[in-house]
Amino acid sequence: MSSIIIMAETGSDVNQEMAVKHGVYIVPMHVNFGEVTYDDGSFPVEDIVKYYQESGNLPKTSGSVPEDFRKAFDDIHEKWPEAHIIYLAYSAITTCSCQSAVIASAGRDYVTIIDTKMVSAGQAAVVTGVADYCKNHPQATVEEVVEIAEDYIARARMCFVPDNLEFLRAGGRVSNVAFLGSRILNIHPCIELLDGKLVATKKYRGKMTKVAANLIKDYAGEYQLDKNTLWFVHTVGLEEEVKAVAEETAKACGFHEIRWILAGGVITTHGGPAAFGLAGFASK
Numbered sequence: 001m002s003s004i005i006i007m008a009e010t011g012s013d014v015n016q017e018m019a020v021k022h023g024v025y026i027v028p029m030h031v032n033f034g035e036v037t038y039d040d041g042s043f044p045v046e047d048i049v050k051y052y053q054e055s056g057n058l059p060k061t062s063g064s065v066p067e068d069f070r071k072a073f074d075d076i077h078e079k080w081p082e083a084h085i086i087y088l089a090y091s092a093i094t095t096c097s098c099q100s101a102v103i104a105s106a107g108r109d110y111v112t113i114i115d116t117k118m119v120s121a122g123q124a125a126v127v128t129g130v131a132d133y134c135k136n137h138p139q140a141t142v143e144e145v146v147e148i149a150e151d152y153i154a155r156a157r158m159c160f161v162p163d164n165l166e167f168l169r170a171g172g173r174v175s176n177v178a179f180l181g182s183r184i185l186n187i188h189p190c191i192e193l194l195d196g197k198l199v200a201t202k203k204y205r206g207k208m209t210k211v212a213a214n215l216i217k218d219y220a221g222e223y224q225l226d227k228n229t230l231w232f233v234h235t236v237g238l239e240e241e242v243k244a245v246a247e248e249t250a251k252a253c254g255f256h257e258i259r260w261i262l263a264g265g266v267i268t269t270h271g272g273p274a275a276f277g278l279a280g281f282a283s284k
Helices: 016-022 046-055 066-079 097-104 120-136 142-155 166-170 176-185 208-223 240-252 265-271
Strands: 004-009 024-027 030-033 036-039 060-062 084-090 111-118 156-161 187-194 197-205 229-234 257-262 276-281
Touching: 004 066, 004 120, 016 024, 016 120, 024 066, 024 120, 030 046, 030 265, 046 265, 060 265, 066 084, 066 097, 084 097, 084 120, 084 142, 097 111, 111 120, 111 142, 111 156, 120 142, 120 156, 120 229, 120 257, 120 276, 142 156, 156 208, 187 208, 197 208, 208 240, 208 276, 229 240, 240 257, 240 276
Parallel strands: 004 024, 004 084, 084 111, 229 257
Antiparallel strands: 030 036, 030 060, 156 187, 156 276, 187 197, 229 276
16 A cells, blocks of 8 residues: 555545545545535435425535544544555645634644645546546555646646536626526536636537537647546436447547546536536647
């Protein structure tokens, strides 16, 4: 085992199977259904859509709190007292998780915190890449792993398109006018992670099959994404036809490996059902 343990939170969409495979320790973020709060990942994501449809209210998300990290840090330190923890954080601009970890790390010199400036599949790509490096280089120093992480972060790229803007409108992130215009004209804004911020850039029009294909070609070409691996992320409800077109397009663009992940509660609450996104690394 490596003397370095990689940590992330559930908003990275590193599910339990992936966490075990790559050796990543996951800390929960949270989703509030009215007065009741659940750990992200502890309930089916379909419950978010069902809750909104039945109540007309959108659940609210919240980041990991200091106590979440204190518990995680202490649990790891008790089991592996010689290990060093590197926490690769969900974009610090968008949530309190990173700051919570900073608070919880006080007096714990075995913790290093790095803002990935990414979320969901973009963060997952960074986290699993660094974790795999640690597994393959068990003698690597903290300084070496931090350097590897910073390289991944500098090259990480991610974007997504919602199927519609209903959840974004319900969450107060877009106006009623923008929502209605998008529905009438069948417009899907491309939302990119730029320096940690979620920024609407291009607009795509038409069915999601067409949108997904054009998004992959445009984004992969613009950033000259490394062809080894392309990550796809989707929320519940994305049609199988869209998935098939996305895979065909990626293969036609020369990508060798395609990794699909299902978005958890945090991203589903923001993006709504049937959203599609991709992540990869700009070529060196």
